Amino acid sequence: MTKSTETTYDLVVFGATSFVGQILTQYLFDSCGVAGEVTWAIAGRSESKLAELKSGLGANASELPIILADATDDDALKTMCEQTRVVISTVGPYALYGEPLVKACVETGTDYCDLTGEVQWIRRMVDRYEDQAKKSGARIVHCCGFDSIPSDMGVWFLQQQAEKTFGEPCLDVRMRVKVAKGGLSGGTVASMMNIAKEAAADPKLRKELANPFSICPPEHRSTVRQPSLKGAEFDKTFNVWLAPFVMSSINTRVVHRSNAMQSARYGKEFTYDEAMMTGTGTKGRLTAYGITAALAGFFTASAIKPSRWLVERFVPQPGEGPTPEAQKAGFYDLRFVGRTQDGKTMITKVTGDADPGYGSTSKMLGEAGMCLAFDIPADQAGGFWTPASVLNDKLLERLTSKAGLTFEVVETR
Numbered sequence: 001m002t003k004s005t006e007t008t009y010d011l012v013v014f015g016a017t018s019f020v021g022q023i024l025t026q027y028l029f030d031s032c033g034v035a036g037e038v039t040w041a042i043a044g045r046s047e048s049k050l051a052e053l054k055s056g057l058g059a060n061a062s063e064l065p066i067i068l069a070d071a072t073d074d075d076a077l078k079t080m081c082e083q084t085r086v087v088i089s090t091v092g093p094y095a096l097y098g099e100p101l102v103k104a105c106v107e108t109g110t111d112y113c114d115l116t117g118e119v120q121w122i123r124r125m126v127d128r129y130e131d132q133a134k135k136s137g138a139r140i141v142h143c144c145g146f147d148s149i150p151s152d153m154g155v156w157f158l159q160q161q162a163e164k165t166f167g168e169p170c171l172d173v174r175m176r177v178k179v180a181k182g183g184l185s186g187g188t189v190a191s192m193m194n195i196a197k198e199a200a201a202d203p204k205l206r207k208e209l210a211n212p213f214s215i216c217p218p219e220h221r222s223t224v225r226q227p228s229l230k231g232a233e234f235d236k237t238f239n240v241w242l243a244p245f246v247m248s249s250i251n252t253r254v255v256h257r258s259n260a261m262q263s264a265r266y267g268k269e270f271t272y273d274e275a276m277m278t279g280t281g282t283k284g285r286l287t288a289y290g291i292t293a294a295l296a297g298f299f300t301a302s303a304i305k306p307s308r309w310l311v312e313r314f315v316p317q318p319g320e321g322p323t324p325e326a327q328k329a330g331f332y333d334l335r336f337v338g339r340t341q342d343g344k345t346m347i348t349k350v351t352g353d354a355d356p357g358y359g360s361t362s363k364m365l366g367e368a369g370m371c372l373a374f375d376i377p378a379d380q381a382g383g384f385w386t387p388a389s390v391l392n393d394k395l396l397e398r399l400t401s402k403a404g405l406t407f408e409v410v411e412t413r
């Protein structure tokens with residue numbers, strides 16, 4: 001049963017006071033205004049913070065409604081969900097605060113999207129709530145930020161082009177980060193540290209996190225070995241050095257779930273990996289080794305108590321993140337190399353016009369929410385979807401026309 005469209009709001013931004021939520025709220029205010037065609041509200045636990053946020057948005061912002069709800073208050077969350085068709089949540093780390101809201105959305109048949117990159121939490125949510133979401137009609141879409149929309153939609157776009165050009169999808173796809181310029185926020189660091197902490201305490205979870213199919217339905221757990229860069233390596237396609245890419249552990253999982261949710265459209269033996277280009281020559285090589293060591297150091301230090309406090313002293317705290325100037329100066333450029341079974345090759349490019357984690361992420365999340373509210377068919381089944389498997393061409397259109405992303409084919413051979 002799909003939820004009635006007779007709700008007060010099209011969208012509610014829950015966690016509007018978060019670092020990323022504030023940028024998202026400004027983006028929605030600038031693009032939709034208040035009391036216009038799109039009806040929306042901001043929500044969170046602190047009335048004074050929400051009022052302060054509202055006062056800085058611009059003319060007429062005083063009419064923007066506020067909903068008060070704590071992430072632990074089941075009744076308040078349910079009341080919030082009953083008033084809207086879509087909830088966009090930026091209250092994280094999601095593994096700590098996110099479950100009651102997912103539960104409320106699933107119970108009320110409310111569509112939902114968020115910015116989580118926490119694989120272990122997504123697995124838990126799917127296991128606990130997927131059956132109920134299918135019954136209530138709630139479309140739940142995690143990972144609607146830099147992780148994992150550019151990767152997920154980038155692969156979807158490449159496969160669509162490959163089907164058009166070669167008549168078949170690419171069986172192997174490699175994503176290479178050419179440029180990603182931008183900073184980290186306290187919320188993201190807190191989420192990454194929480195994953196490291198949970199994994200250190202639970203060997204079963206470590207095994208699950210290492211599985212490329214960890215968020216796929218059980219019947220889609222392919223035995224095909226997935227490539228995964230563990231250290232510095234030279235890439236012959238682009239003639240550059242590569243280092244592991246920190247977001248690959250979530251992005252690869254989302255791309256495989258998208259494949260599963262589209263009845264293995266990319267192939268049952270599809271392989272996918274991600275890495276970061278670090279340049280040519282000795283400098284590129286040393287940077288690749290440096291990034292590998294820094295990543296290992298961060299996760300090891302975050303996992304154990306004695307060193308975790310030290311990491312916490314030097315990273316951004318919750319509520320902190322890159323300045324507006326740094327967000328504007330940021331951008332990213334990702335390359336996808338796809339090969340069909342018989343060796344036909346396609347290279348595509350995805351770019352974003354702001355820093356990946358905040359400026360661009362807030363626009364992608366906002367458009368994912370709008371897409372859920374306005375673009376997908378009312379009879380689209382409920383369940384735990386991915387951006388590519390449920391929002392696909394409609395989201396691509398929004399990302400390119402409104403959110404500053406580009407998708408293009410660079411080369412076919």
Ligand SMILES: NC(=O)c1ccc[n+]([C@@H]2O[C@H](COP(=O)([O-])OP(=O)(O)OC[C@H]3O[C@@H](n4cnc5c(N)ncnc54)[C@H](OP(=O)(O)O)[C@@H]3O)[C@@H](O)[C@H]2O)c1
Nearest residue numbers: 017018019020071092115145146147185187188191318319
């Ligand atoms: N996927 C991506 O590309 C991407 C990019 C950026 C961020 N993220 C994720 O997005 C999330 C937010 O990041 P951020 O840096 O913006 O976080 P943040 O600034 O630390 O904000 C956290 C938010 O959670 C709210 N909150 C905490 N406990 C709550 C409770 N009990 N009830 C209601 N609200 C509560 C806070 O409300 P108060 O303001 O009232 O304290 C605040 O609005 C993180 O999980 C981060 O990992 C993902």
